[in-house]
Amino acid sequence: MTMTSLQRPGVTTLELVVRRVTLEAKGINAYELVDPERRALPPFTAGAHIDIHLPNGLVRQYSLSNSPVEHHRYVIGVLRDPNGSGGSAAVHQLQVGDLVHVSVPRNNFELQAGANRSILLAGGIGVTPLKSMMHALHEQGADYELHYCCKGPEFAAFSEEMQVLIEQGRVHLHFDGGDPAKSFDIKTFLRNTPTGCHVYYCGPAGFMQACKYAASHWPSGRVHFEHFKAPAKPTAPQAPAEEGADGFVAKIASSGEQIPVQNGQSLAQVLQDAGYPVETSCQSGLCGTCKVRYLEGEVDHQDYILDDAEKGEFLTTCVSRATSKLLVLDL
Structure with missing residues (x-):
């Protein structure tokens, strides 16, 4: 069946319906968003995100986790953060049949064309954009591997969907039980810098810092990352005002x-x-x-x-x- 595309020049916001809500892991729900009339959605590329305008007035960004070849739906994974500012809690109140306004997809975390190999490193809910990359690379027949780090199996979102790739050795799950001493040794893993290999990573602050440190010796342009929360800025003594500071x-x-x-x-x-x-x-x-x-x-x-x-x-x-x-x- 041919679908009529929802893409129109000048359109930046879409009204979509929540078609399915799935409990993917402890505290993590997946939300499948589709057009109410089942029209094809504006296309996206792996690593893209959408803005969701929530009923409480907040606007939040969530990465698309599904394959870019799927033109009929957007799928996001959302971890409910009890210490957050209310965005994730508002998403977790959405129910099947609810209408939501979202932006067209934007991408600041693009896969790089021509890579000999792609290494995807995910921490917790940071798996969402990397899962989309996994789909895209697999469909291209590209050489890749995804390493997914979290506390335990009950926290590993989308693991059932990735089971075949886990069995094939494309996806690797790393559980530390909450003990940093048992975490995946990213520094050792990224010790070598194979020619033409690119690294992508996304996750919580500590994971991001570990990846940054482990990849610090990699050539410029071959390490790519996306924060899903602005890192806390270190407290420093008040510096003299720079030109333009006032x-x-x-x-x-x-x-x-x-x-x-x-x-x-x-x-x-x-x-x-x-x-x-x-x-x-x-x-x-x-x-x-x-x-x-x-x-x-x-x-x-x-x-x-x-x-x-x-x-x-x-x-x-x-x-x-x-x-x-x-x-x-x-x-």
């Missing part, structure tokens, strides 16, 4: 308008207040919704998604600021 001027390239941005103000909010439609979502430099090109100025990048090449051309307006007195934006 404010700067954002200049709009198309009109020449100059807009003051005071210390403590969000650049995104200032631009919105001035009538420039900068879209925001996560407000923490994780999703890339508010990414804007800049043409002149020095930037203190506070995001967790832009690579070194992008930082010379773009900034995330929700968290980044200028350290120069003037910042010229391509708006």
